[in-house]
Amino acid sequence: MISSMTGYGRGEFIGETRSFLVEIKSVNHRYNDIIIRMPKKLSAFEERIKKLIKSSVKRGRIEVYITLEEYKDDDLIIKPNLNIIEQYHDSLLQIKDKLNLKDDINLSTLTRFPDIFTIENREEEEEVIWEALKTSVNQAVLGLINMRKVEGVKLAEDIKIRSEKIYNIVEDINLRSPIIIKEYRDKLLERIRELTEDNINIDEDRIALEVSVYADKSNITEEIVRLFSHIEQLKLITNESGAVGRKLDFLIQEMNREINTIGSKSSDIEISKMVIEVKSELEKIREQIQNIE
Structure with a gap:
C-alpha cells in the first residue's frame, strides 16, 4: 500500500x-x-x-x-597540565631570584593560575x-x-474514488462520441435546406464525404482507450508498496494530455463539460499525489 x-x-x-x-x-x-x-x-x-x-x-x-x-x-577526567605547571613554577623562581623575594612558592600559589588542569570526557x-x-x-x-502508512491508506481510498468517477465520465464521453456524428449530419442537412429553401436535391455522396471528414477530425477513440488504460494503471499502482509517487505523478500528466486532446478535438458542448469535470478530478488527484512517497 x-x-x-x-x-x-x-x-x-x-x-x-x-x-x-x-x-x-x-x-x-x-x-x-x-x-x-x-x-x-x-x-x-x-x-x-x-x-x-x-x-x-x-x-x-x-x-x-x-x-x-x-x-x-563521573565520566569526567581531570588531569594536571604538568608542563604548564613547571613553566609557571620556573617563572616564579626567576621572579623570586631577580627581586630577592623570601616568600615560598607552594601549591596554593600555583593553583591560582589558569590552564593548570584539563577536563576530559572519559573514553x-x-x-x-x-x-x-x-x-x-x-x-x-x-x-x-x-x-x-495510515495516511497513505486514506490517500489511496480518495484516489480510487476519484478514479472511478473519472472512469464513469470517460465512459459517458465514449457513449456520446458516436451520437455527435449523427447530430452533425442532421444539422448539416438542416442548414442546407434552410439556405436553399429546400429547392434543390441534396447530394448524399457529398454529405457523406463531409460527415466522414468531420468524423475523422473529431475521432477520439485512441484517447478514450488510453484513458481507460491509464485509469486501470492508477488503481493498480495505488495498491503497490514503496515509493510510487513519481510514477503516479507521471501517469496523471499523461491522463491530462489525453483529456486535453479530447477537449481540443470535440466541439460538442456536452463533451466539453465532461472534459472539464475530468480535469477537475485529475487536479484533485494530482494534489494528493504530491504527498505520496
Whole structure:
C-alpha cells in the first residue's frame, strides 16, 4: 500500500547513565532530505542515523530532533597540565631570584593560575553509545512509517474514488462520441435546406464525404482507450508498496494530455463539460499525489 510523506515518530531510550529522546517528523519533498538537530557530542553518529532512516524512508523532508540527558559526571577526567605547571613554577623562581623575594612558592600559589588542569570526557566505546541511540532512532522511524502508512491508506481510498468517477465520465464521453456524428449530419442537412429553401436535391455522396471528414477530425477513440488504460494503471499502482509517487505523478500528466486532446478535438458542448469535470478530478488527484512517497 502507498505511503504518505507526512508523519511523526518518537523513540526513547533510558539507560543507567544517559537517556535519548528522538523525534522525527516528515513532510512532502521531491527528494530524500534529512536534517538532524542533536548535541555536538553526538555528531559522529550523523551519517549512521541518516543511513538508518534512508533504509526505510525513500522520500520526504525529514527533520530529526535528538535530546541527550546524562545523569552522572563521573565520566569526567581531570588531569594536571604538568608542563604548564613547571613553566609557571620556573617563572616564579626567576621572579623570586631577580627581586630577592623570601616568600615560598607552594601549591596554593600555583593553583591560582589558569590552564593548570584539563577536563576530559572519559573514553567510552563508541558502539555502546550507538546501540543505545540506535534503539531510540529505530523506535521513532517505526512510528513515522506507521503514521505515513495510515495516511497513505486514506490517500489511496480518495484516489480510487476519484478514479472511478473519472472512469464513469470517460465512459459517458465514449457513449456520446458516436451520437455527435449523427447530430452533425442532421444539422448539416438542416442548414442546407434552410439556405436553399429546400429547392434543390441534396447530394448524399457529398454529405457523406463531409460527415466522414468531420468524423475523422473529431475521432477520439485512441484517447478514450488510453484513458481507460491509464485509469486501470492508477488503481493498480495505488495498491503497490514503496515509493510510487513519481510514477503516479507521471501517469496523471499523461491522463491530462489525453483529456486535453479530447477537449481540443470535440466541439460538442456536452463533451466539453465532461472534459472539464475530468480535469477537475485529475487536479484533485494530482494534489494528493504530491504527498505520496
